[in-house]
Amino acid sequence: MFTDLTFTFENSYWLLALIPVIISYFIYCQAKPTHYLIFPGVKFLNHQSSSQQKSGGRKPHHILLGCILFLLVISLANPCKKNTIKEQEQEGIDIILALDISLSMDIRDFYHLGIKETRLEAAKRVAQEFIALRGNDRIGIVIFSGQPYRISPITFDHNWVIEQIKDIEINSLKEQGTAIGSAIAAASLGLKKQGAKSKIIVLITDGANNAGKLKPNDAAKLAEELGIRIYTIAIGSDNKQVEYQNRIIKQNQFDTTALKEISEITHGIFHRAQTAQKLQEAFEKINDLETSSFNSPTYDQIISYRPYLIILMLILLSLFMLIQYGPKK
Secondary structure (H helix, E strand, O other): OEEEEEEEEOOHHHHHHHHHHHHHHHHHHHOOOOOOOOOOOOHHHHHHHHHHHHOOOOOHHHHHHHHHHHHHHHHHHOEEEEEEEEOOEEEOOEEEEEEEOOHHHHEOOEEEOOEEEOHHHHHHHHHHHHHHHOOOOEEEEEEEOOOEEEEEEEEOOHHHHHHHHHOOOHHHOOOOOOOHHHHHHHHHHHHHOOOOOOEEEEEEEOOOOOOOOOOHHHHHHHHHHOOEEEEEEEEOOOOOEEEEOOEEEEOOOOOHHHHHHHHHHOOOOEEEEOOHHHHHHHHHHHHHHOOOEEEOOEEEEEEEOHHHHHHHHHHHHHHHHHHHHOOOO
């Protein structure tokens, strides 16, 4: 919610009345009284009366009259405080990150700030940065190797989700392999029961489907029927030989064709992340594409000061009447 506070006069044209009011007030104050009581032969009273006229200065009732006239004009102009309020009604996106934690994700072929890191370390780091940008969305996590496991249902508690990501390790699941189809099914099931209009899965893997009973294409078709888009990211360098647990091994082949088909079936996009920078860029593109919808109704809240001015004016008017026409000593 955004508030724009301004001070204004609702009937500002009444302020022009201050000009004749001020002129009339000064003429009234400068005018000499024309009603005298003449007492023949009593010089003392004439001398006292002239002394009072020479004393100068505005009398209290003159000051009160000026204040009353000023408050009258200002109250007619109706000074008020205007709050222009914009309320942002927003509809977030439900997102599940499906993260491959098979043994090959322990390959150390990425660099971050000049330091080597594993594919899993890079994926966890960039995923946490992505979550920090999705303040309006509910996010959940599915990890998978030979079978999937949902470690976090979709939630607005992003800090808790990030803590779950930090605890992910290669040996978090016993079953080995890469069950991409089963991971898609598990993530889709986590999104099926939710009411958000926009639902996406971000699938991060470095291998080909070689475990589980469900084929990736079949799982993608089921996700598409549920209105879920899948963004696939193939993570890992193109080097023929890579470092794995302090050994140099032969690089596995990526099944990029299957990952592209998954994204095409669900109207998502396939990304190839050969480096940590490419992985970062892939998440940035997804973040730019999947934006939350906003509706910003605007209304004005007006607080008038006129009642307070009228109350003050009535108090001053009472004092004026008391001084001008009240009992004299």
